[in-house]
Amino acid sequence: MADTGFPGKAHRLWNALEERNISPESIKLIIITHGHFDHTGSLSEIKEKTGALILISQSDGLLLKKGISPPVILTNKWIKKFIKLNKNIAAPQVVPDIMIDSNFPLTDYGLDAEVIHTPGHTPGSLSIIIEERSAIVGDLAMNFGLLSRSSYIPIIASNLKEVYKSWQKIIDMDVQTIYPAHGRIISIDVLKNSLSKLKKSFH
Numbered sequence: 001m002a003d004t005g006f007p008g009k010a011h012r013l014w015n016a017l018e019e020r021n022i023s024p025e026s027i028k029l030i031i032i033t034h035g036h037f038d039h040t041g042s043l044s045e046i047k048e049k050t051g052a053l054i055l056i057s058q059s060d061g062l063l064l065k066k067g068i069s070p071p072v073i074l075t076n077k078w079i080k081k082f083i084k085l086n087k088n089i090a091a092p093q094v095v096p097d098i099m100i101d102s103n104f105p106l107t108d109y110g111l112d113a114e115v116i117h118t119p120g121h122t123p124g125s126l127s128i129i130i131e132e133r134s135a136i137v138g139d140l141a142m143n144f145g146l147l148s149r150s151s152y153i154p155i156i157a158s159n160l161k162e163v164y165k166s167w168q169k170i171i172d173m174d175v176q177t178i179y180p181a182h183g184r185i186i187s188i189d190v191l192k193n194s195l196s197k198l199k200k201s202f203h
């Protein structure tokens, strides 16, 4: 499974598993796309009940161990005007089992899938390339409509240029469908369009 939501929200997972007749113990691996507290909130509780291993990138994992959510840097000047964010938001302190700094195939877990490094939203953000050329990208792209200026830029990014490079990386892997953590599915064609418009505006 990927990411564990806000603190105190594990019941949502238990309900979803029950509806599908899946036992919590059948979850063997929890992939954390990045260390923001809204993705790691219920991690301890979910790890305890499932007994799954936790996989995260090296750089976000070091912060997770200390109970720190990676810095929040807003990309949208309008939102910046209205929201003042604390740079060091606390996150639950959890010790990960696997910290990666290169690709991680999921074949040992019975999946034709791979975890790849897609930095930009946080320095250690990961994406999961899954079967049928889809990608679970965490917050590498967001689909909030107006809030993300309809261009799918995450409203928070440690490095926006890295975000665009990571988008290109996913496009080059022939991914067709993007699953963002916030908002609806994004087709690769609209992401390509958005990227080419953004590149033009750089020059």
Ligand SMILES: [Zn+2]
Binding pocket: 034, 036, 121, 139, 156
């Ligand atoms: Zn995030």
